[in-house]
Amino acid sequence: MISYLNLILRLTIWFLLTANFSVANIIIGVSIALILPGGRPKAPGALRDWLRxxxxxxxxIPQAYLEAFEMLVRPHNHEEVKMEQVKAGRTPGLIFLDIFLITFTPKSIVLKYHQRxxxxxxxxxxSRKR
Known part of the structure; x- marks a missing residue:
């Protein structure tokens, strides 16, 4: 089941990048999604992690709209860089989704993923009040 989710994730990324749903592009996308390496073996609780x-x-999605509206109403001039721990047992696909979620909201962006x-x-x- 998890391999199907990885395949769907890869195809979704392919279609978002190409924005082309022609038969040739679908064949190319499926071929690329199948050729890419699968990564490490999947953990037993991975399906639950995918659903979460x-x-x-x-x-x-609504959080991103709320943050964008909040930034229009109140200035956000204070910047900080923090290191956040990756959740335990994450597959590469789930790590990608975590990075996507952090970067999707307007107030945060992942600068780098460290292998450790x-x-x-x-x-x-x-802005902080003085």
Whole structure:
């Protein structure tokens, strides 16, 4: 089941990048998605992690609109860079989704993913009162 989710994720990224749903592009996308390496073996609880991550994607969409509106109303001039720990047992696909979720919202962006299990995240915060 998890390999199907990885295949769907790869095809979704392919179609977002190409914005072309012709038969030739679908064949190319499926071929590339199947050729890419699968990564490490999947953990038994990975399906639950995928479903939780997809739920977080659905929550991130309205959150992004709220953050954008908040930035229009209140200035966000304070910047900080923090290191955040990757959740334990994440597959490469789930790590990609985590990075996507952090970067999708307007107040944060992942600057770098460290192989030892850390994200370097740049945050915008509201201005501090003096």
């Amino acid at each position: 991550a997809l739920g977080e994607v659905l929550v991130a 299990g850390l994200y370097e995240v740049h945050w915008l915060r509201p």
